[in-house]
Amino acid sequence: MKIDYSNILSENIGIRGIQKAEILKEEDLLKTVKNRILSRINDDYYPLNLPDAMLNEVREIKDYASNIKERFDNLVVIGMGGSILGNELLHYSINGVYSNLEKSKKIYFIDNIDPETNITLLRSLDLKKTFFNIITKSGSTSETLLNLLLLIDLFKKEGLNPKDHFLFTTDPEKGFLRKLSEELAIKTYPIHPKVGGRYSVLSHVGLFSAAFEDVNIEKLLLSAKKRKEKFLSKKPIEDSAMVFALIQYKFFREKGVNINVLFSYSDGLEYLGKFYEQLLAESIGKKFTRDGQEIHSGITPVVARGPYHQHSTLQLFMEGPYDKLIIFVAPNKFRKDIEIKKSLEHDEINFLSGKYYSELLLNEYIATKMALTQNGRPNVSIEIEKINEETLGELIYFLELEVLALGEILNINPIDQPSVEIGKKFTHALMGDKNYSEYLKTLEKLGNVDKLILD
Numbered sequence: 001m002k003i004d005y006s007n008i009l010s011e012n013i014g015i016r017g018i019q020k021a022e023i024l025k026e027e028d029l030l031k032t033v034k035n036r037i038l039s040r041i042n043d044d045y046y047p048l049n050l051p052d053a054m055l056n057e058v059r060e061i062k063d064y065a066s067n068i069k070e071r072f073d074n075l076v077v078i079g080m081g082g083s084i085l086g087n088e089l090l091h092y093s094i095n096g097v098y099s100n101l102e103k104s105k106k107i108y109f110i111d112n113i114d115p116e117t118n119i120t121l122l123r124s125l126d127l128k129k130t131f132f133n134i135i136t137k138s139g140s141t142s143e144t145l146l147n148l149l150l151l152i153d154l155f156k157k158e159g160l161n162p163k164d165h166f167l168f169t170t171d172p173e174k175g176f177l178r179k180l181s182e183e184l185a186i187k188t189y190p191i192h193p194k195v196g197g198r199y200s201v202l203s204h205v206g207l208f209s210a211a212f213e214d215v216n217i218e219k220l221l222l223s224a225k226k227r228k229e230k231f232l233s234k235k236p237i238e239d240s241a242m243v244f245a246l247i248q249y250k251f252f253r254e255k256g257v258n259i260n261v262l263f264s265y266s267d268g269l270e271y272l273g274k275f276y277e278q279l280l281a282e283s284i285g286k287k288f289t290r291d292g293q294e295i296h297s298g299i300t301p302v303v304a305r306g307p308y309h310q311h312s313t314l315q316l317f318m319e320g321p322y323d324k325l326i327i328f329v330a331p332n333k334f335r336k337d338i339e340i341k342k343s344l345e346h347d348e349i350n351f352l353s354g355k356y357y358s359e360l361l362l363n364e365y366i367a368t369k370m371a372l373t374q375n376g377r378p379n380v381s382i383e384i385e386k387i388n389e390e391t392l393g394e395l396i397y398f399l400e401l402e403v404l405a406l407g408e409i410l411n412i413n414p415i416d417q418p419s420v421e422i423g424k425k426f427t428h429a430l431m432g433d434k435n436y437s438e439y440l441k442t443l444e445k446l447g448n449v450d451k452l453i454l455d
């Protein structure tokens with residue numbers, strides 16, 4: 001994996017860029033950041049240890065996944081946010097958007113509660129041949145529990161025992177799902193107490209469904225482990241993740257760049273954008289610093305896919321406000337390609353004949369990058385050889401490390417999400433959960449305001 005930072009330099013994009021010297025002079029800051037990360041690595045930043053820890057679990061996960069594969073045709077993963085985005089990332093990027101069409105064992109994701117979507121999927125699956133992996137760290141996310149309740153009801157109607165069809169992935173001790181697993185004798189996988197949703201893809205959360213669909217989880221972990229070793233051994237000023245965090249910080253704090261677009265040139269990698277969207281938004285969007293100062297930090301993530309978004313949002317990126325840093329992610333080679341034969345004889349179309357799909361796609365990537373650079377728009381390019389377990393393991397570790405480093409530079413806590421919890425509590429109260437009735441008064445007050453409602 002190579003990361004090209006050239007197009008953030010003022011030498012290449014003019015006054016809105018930054019100079020190499022401005023980066024190099026922050027060597028001491030990055031040393032401090034690295035030390036702070038290391039001081040937390042066995043505690044709050046435990047996710048950075050997952051590659052080593054999970055390598056010991058690979059055998060068991062693979063054996064269990066092949067056992068499930070022998071007995072079932074479908075796996076449905078159910079979760080919200082960090083409890084499913086990593087699974088989707090591994091599926092769509094490594095196996096491809098339409099891989100269910102070519103595989104006999106299918107995998108589906110329920111990551112929402114739109115009744116129309118969910119009932120369409122569940123009605124079309126043969127429950128007898130379907131296995132469900134319910135993932136929730138807290139064990140109390142309403143959407144996940146609602147989907148679970150529906151399933152229990154459907155299973156009762158069909159006279160099936162949930163015990164044979166469910167795997168719960170949840171906190172090792174706490175939460176409703178843990179309790180229910182004991183009641184119904186359902187197999188569970190634990191989520192380490194220090195591993196929050198958005199940092200959990202390299203734990204049991206992401207690994208079981210990946211193993212079910214033949215992703216080589218050992219290679220994935222080994223590659224992430226290698227990236228960790230690089231972090232441990234390299235000088236922080238030469239570590240691409242530390243430098244990336246510094247660059248994002250400088251653009252955010254000194255240049256007013258508060259939007260980061262993850263622009264991937266691959267359909268499957270669009271899910272890397274969705275994964276990074278949560279990682280960056282929840283980790284960096286904070287009201288207070290660790291010392292309690294009001295900061296309201298945050299970089300708004302935008303997900304884009306090339307060339308698709310060249311035809312919808314690129315105009316804005318090219319000419320709109322100077323508030324964006326574009327992060328390109330592109331493979332050098334595609335694992336499948338299509339050669340276009342000369343089937344028409346017209347001047348207008350001859351430039352495409354005899355070419356490969358990947359040629360047009362990758363040239364569009366280069367053209368877009370150049371055009372943005374020419375317009376003075378900062379952009380960074382993450383180039384990977386091919387999309388596979390090795391590159392994904394490295395990329396995932398890189399992004400998690402980079403976001404933690406950015407949190408450290410900003411002196412905020414990058415692993416909590418306090419305000420999402422407030423919304424969750426209000427939802428419980430509104431749905432009549434007696435344990436949360438204390439929030440009803442606040443809600444009443446909040447609803448009792450002047451109205452401006454138009455038809």
Ligand SMILES: O=P(O)(O)OC[C@H]1O[C@H](O)[C@H](O)[C@@H](O)[C@@H]1O
Pocket residue numbers: 080081082083135136137138139140141144196197198282417420
């Ligand atoms: O795993 P769970 O406890 O169900 O949480 C699922 C998701 O819920 C919340 O919305 C949080 O903001 C996310 O960070 C979390 O990933």
